[in-house]
Amino acid sequence: MVRESVWVGMRGRAYLGSSAPWRGVVYLVGGVLLGVLVLVGGVLGLTLGLALTLVLVGLPLLPLLALTGIPIAALERHRLRIVDPAPRAPTPHRTPEAPGIPAWFKLRVKEQATWRELAYAVLLALVLWPLDLLMLACTLGAPALLIGAPAQLALDGGEIRAAKLWMISDYPHAFAMALLGLVLLAPLLYPLGAYASARAALARLLLAPREAELATQLDEVTRSRARLVDAFEAERRRIERDLHDGAQQRLVALTMTLGLARLDAAPGSPLASQLATAHDEAGNVLTELRELIRGIHPQVLADYGLAAAIEDAADRSTIPVDTDLDLPRLPEPVESAGYFATREALTNIARHSNAHRAHIRARHERREVLRIDVRDEGDGGADPTRGTGLTGLADRIAVLDGTLTVTSPPGGPTVLSVEIPCRAQYPQALAD
Structure with a gap:
């Protein structure tokens, strides 16, 4: 069964019993973990690059930091499938014309998508993951504290303050708090799913915009058309070469053979007349073949x-x-x-x-x-x-x-x- 997006699942009656709300939770938890890693890694990389710049070693490191948004964006596009399995977010990057790291680096520096992805990485590190954490805390934190009241009472053995609000000293009240937590969790999963869907939509808008998808498809169509033209031209040249080196040479040999046979035939005989007709016809075919070869790809075009x-x-x-x-x-x-x-x-x-x-x-x-x-x-x-x-x-x-x-x-x-x-x-x- 194909999974539906979290946003579509929210509008159905079976939302709470489906995987949609928990996929939203997984998506936001992953955003928090990734955001923390990006923040820590970015600060360490920037600090190291600036420190090593004093000895010129860090100069190549700083331009590389501008490209860190590319793998982060690729991972984010992949994570979008948790919230919205289809369609898959395409990459906005083009394929380099030439192989090798220099061609790849030159193309990536010129692309707007590279700098948009870097901006997203900064936004993720400074703004998005704290918002993800806040949403998780508001929608799951309080119900989780209430649901865990019986376990907390068993560990402490005395009075506890459930969710930092109510004093509880016995298990009936603890289980009542746990039941209240479950009751609160159900409606809170709806705003959590809505936020996860909006968060994923923002990521898709910044990392795989529709115009980028269309540009990528158009670029691929243009490349495929160019490949077809190149293949057609290569096939044209092959046919011209085969006709020139094969059929034309055989016709030349046939014409020469017929010419020699005419010399051996008795003048005025029926055989001489037939050989003359065949010789002329072979010459006409050879002329037409040369015109055909010239039309396929004239040698003067390639040479001059x-x-x-x-x-x-x-x-x-x-x-x-x-x-x-x-x-x-x-x-x-x-x-x-x-x-x-x-x-x-x-x-x-x-x-x-x-x-x-x-x-x-x-x-x-x-x-x-x-x-x-x-x-x-x-x-x-x-x-x-x-x-x-x-x-x-x-x-x-x-x-x-x-x-x-x-x-x-x-x-x-x-x-x-x-x-x-x-x-x-x-x-x-x-x-x-």
């Missing part, structure tokens, strides 16, 4: 960069293309996305625009944003959602935090613009 690849695509376009390119070498995913967006734009211009000329302008603006504009003077009215192939490219560019926009009023001109934030890998431009 985006500017050279755009120039090559413009030279092979079926309509004239003017280029104005000034680009350095950029990160490989950026160059690949920019190239395929440009090539798709040229394909759409040739098929749908009725334009007689296209213009491509590409710049690395302010050394931080790649911008490519592909313009044509065609009919206009282009809709990127109607099967032009730009939707997938837009998603791919979005993974790189970029944007792809199409402006195409009726009558033209149509302008496709790509913007991708990036930094240059090499300063020199490879095309003018």
